[in-house]
Amino acid sequence: MTDDTGQGRSWHDMGGEDAGEIARGEHDFALWEKRVDALMRLTSAKGYFTVDGLRRAIEDMGEDAFETMSYYERWIASITRNLVESGAFSTEELNARMEKVAARGPTYGEAQGAGE
Amino acid sequence: MPHDHDHDDPFHHEGMSSSGHPYRPDNDQPLTYWQQMEIAVRELLVEKGITTAAEINAQIVLMDARSPAQGAAVVARAWDDPAFKARLLADGSAAMAELGIDPDGLKLVVVENTAGVHNVVVCTLCSCYPRNLLGLPPDWYKSRAYRSRTVKEPRAVLREFGLEVPEDVRVQVHDSTADMRYLVLPRRPEGTEGWDAEALAGIVTRDCMIGVAIPQLP
Structure with missing residues (x-):
């Protein structure tokens, strides 16, 4: 959309654009979402990345991610990328662990294993 | 993708996420790719001593108190x-x-x-x-x-x-x-x-x- 107009605006810079009615629905945050939020606070406080890094990776995901992923889905994707970049863990370690997590069971409750 | 809009879902909430996805309140819903990533990242961070389960829980308590x-x-x-x-x-x-x-x-x-x-x-x-x-x-x-x-x-x-x-x-x-x-x-x-x-x-x-x-x- 705005990122290829040559006007120097990226998709996330949406102030002033036309848009529809404001959907007023709200939801309480799920445990996994609060954990994502907590991981951001903790790892940024420990110097692994900054809020600017969080935003940069989200902005790089593009407009499609904004339309198809929820807020904390974009966050965990960005946090993970920043943590790999800062060397907290490798992509290989992440992939192996994600497989292990999925193997524990089909629901979040089962997959979180002993992490609780 | 994990975003099946299942309106027969007995746990379906009124609230929708910012991108219009239904909120799943319980832990017995199917695991999504991004939840899987959250669990994996959290476990790796704890294993590597970057944070602890107690620190994460304390952060959530703090968040809930706000x-x-x-x-x-x-x-x-x-x-x-x-x-x-x-x-x-x-x-x-x-x-x-x-x-x-x-x-x-x-x-x-x-x-x-x-x-x-x-x-x-x-x-x-x-x-x-x-x-x-x-x-x-x-x-x-x-x-x-x-x-x-x-x-x-x-x-x-x-x-x-x-x-x-x-x-x-x-x-x-x-x-x-x-x-x-x-x-x-x-x-x-x-x-x-x-x-x-x-x-x-x-x-x-x-x-x-x-x-x-x-x-x-x-």
Whole structure:
């Protein structure tokens, strides 16, 4: 959309654009979402990345991610990328662990294993 | 993708996420790819000693404890204490710290509604929000519609929230940044003379402090 107009605006810079009615629905945050939020606070406080890094990776995901992923889905994707970049863990370690997590069971409750 | 819109889902909530996805309140829903990633990242961070399960839980407790009640207490104090109000408007971060609320290194700017000015807060670039004072932002604050339109047609946006700002009142829109957050100091309604701090705080809602509503007497 705005990122290829040559006007120097990226998709996330949406102030002033036309848009529809404001959907007023709200939801309480799920445990996994609060954990994502907590991981951001903790790892940024420990110097692994900054809020600017969080935003940069989200902005790089593009407009499609904004339309198809929820807020904390974009966050965990960005946090993970920043943590790999800062060397907290490798992509290989992440992939192996994600497989292990999925193997524990089909629901979040089962997959979180002993992490609780 | 994990986003099947299953309207027969007995756990289906009214609330939708900012991108229109149904919220799943329970842990017995099918694991999504991103939840799988959250669990994996969290476990790796704990294993590597970067954080601990206790630290994560403490952070969540802290987050849960933050609510608009904190912002409302700040507003109630400002309504009742002109000297505090002056300090709040001069340096929001220092004034909130006075009340024992951690500014978390962020600059807080408090903007005061007056007879001639109504303030409203948005973050057009992302969804920056004074979470220390209001808790986590509502979904609509993070939506494309609110972020896009508030700086362009604020009166129309406020009308959608049921707030008609008189033509002779100027609407000021404040666009937040990652390092600077805004809080609206609403006007104290007439008929609240002599109310104690708790009663005053009771009429200051989250939406009043974002600027999409004004305090109503019960």
